[in-house]
Amino acid sequence: MSSKIAVMADQDTVTGFMLGGVKDGFPVDNMEEAGEKLKQLAKEYSIIITTEKIGDNFRETIDKMSSESALPMIIEIPDKEGSVERESDPIRELIKRVIGVEMVE
């Protein structure tokens, strides 16, 4: 089964990824638009690339989608301003919760 990739991010990120060869780029300007687009894209595409800033705004929706089923795959990447400094790495939090001990990497 061939799958489709979509990029939903700010204009520059979308331009970059389209240069890289992703055909379906969806530039969004504000967060309301992003939320609607995300729901819409989740039905259609199997891989959605979005930025960390958008991801942080829809943390609950994304977490729910990611832990429930195998698809769609939502990947958050840093945008051109660099990655968001987070107090805690979500993946590390998850590991801590699951294993019960903090792992030092």
Next chain:
Amino acid sequence: MAQEMIEGINPTRMELLKLKEREKLAVKGHSLLKEKRNALIMEFFNILEKVKGSRENVAKNLEEAYHDLTTAQVSMGDLAVKKAAMSVTESVDVDIDSRSIMGVVVPVVDSETQERTIVERGYGFMDTSVKVDEAAKKFEKSIQLIIELGETEKTIMLLASEIESTKRRVNALEHIIIPRLQNTVKYIEMRLEEMERESFVRLKMVKKSMESEEAVNG
């Protein structure tokens, strides 16, 4: 330990047999679930090895890519870069399959990004600068890495939620259901023994009274 029991159980032999059966099943289920949990955690650690550092790798690649993109935008203008981007042909061919780790369905991504030459990308050379090529090349590489990262992160999340629920079930069986069953079994056994003793004593008394009656009569 708290002597918790299952409420509303009649101390009969029938119930005892049923409970013993249930206890056996619970113990078996517990050991199976424990094995499942251990296998999942092992798998989890294997994947953790893979994800280590790959997020940083993606961030670094993207940073370079963004840098080149910005340079291209500066030298050619926003619109020209956008125009070039629009005409780029699709490069990523992704196949998503799924595999099952102890019953957890995780995606397996098989992606093919071929290294493309400038000609194959599909934009014109006349109005584009060399920086566009650089940026395109770096984005291609980043996309590949991002897809791989996405696969492992997704797997980690799915595994994690499965581990959590398995752990909860193992603990519930170990600390609540099995002790409760054991206590109930013990309670019924004790009750039955007690009833046996009672009836034994009753028989003795009946016998005694019958004997004394006979002695009086005879």
